[in-house]
Amino acid sequence: MKHRLIVTIAVAALACASVAATASADRGGNPHRGKLYQFRGEVVSASSTGVQVTVEGGNHAALRAMLGQPQTETFTMGQGTEVLVWHDGIPTVGSYTDLHQNDWVQVNVRAAAGSPLSTITATAAGIVGDHGAAPGKPGRPLFLYRGTYNGGATASTISVHVTGGNRNALRLLIGQGADQTFTYDSNTIFLLWQGKVPSVISASQLKPGDRITVRIRAPRGSTLQQVEQTPAKHVGDHEPANAPDHS
DSSP states (O other): OHHHHHHHHHHHHHHHHHHHHHHHHHTTOOTTSSEEEEEEEEEEEEOSSEEEEEEEEEOHHHHHHHBTSBSEEEEEOOTTOEEEEEETTEEEEEOGGGOOTTOEEEEEEEEOTTOOHHHHHHSOOSEEEEOSSOTTSSSSOEEEEEEEEOSOOOSSEEEEEEEEEOHHHHHHTTTSOSEEEEEOOTTOEEEEEETTEEEEEOGGGOOTTOEEEEEEEOOTTOOHHHHHTSOOSEEEESOOTTOOOOO
């Protein structure tokens, strides 16, 4: 009788655990429910059902899903989506009404590995974190280089024949050659501009002779070598002169 009671209690405990796990998964609380796609960028608009974001970066899975897609995307918000508003490093629970235009947000979505972007954006986000003003304003200074792509990109570098840039960038090129090599990593976003509409590409899609811009945020007083060893924030292919700077 005692053995039967123990078995009954164990079965009941397992059932409760199963129900709790299911409920947690429905709320997006199960970290093993799918692959994490993490997008970062600035809010364009928000409603109770979605947030439109100009994507400026993300993890490798997110940027891979963005390849060939427009830079501005709308992510679904559902009943299980939590909006966290950060102030001085402290998050508080908010709502879509706290997501203001130009706020810097991080959108976490879990979906099956290899999902297309359409599936990811249609899946309700688990967390939308609002961090207020975009970082880097006025943090690390911008080193902006313009030129033509030389070709021969590696897994972490691109070679550019520099023809222009901002004051910070050009000051470091005094007495240096025009051909320079810049670093990028999985957080670097590559954008191909067709008119006024940018789409996300990979470094392998750059073509020799393409007119490109390289944006790097590095500490003030950095040497050319230090700047070039700092992963670029953005690389723009055929970027228009009046393109906004989100680096």
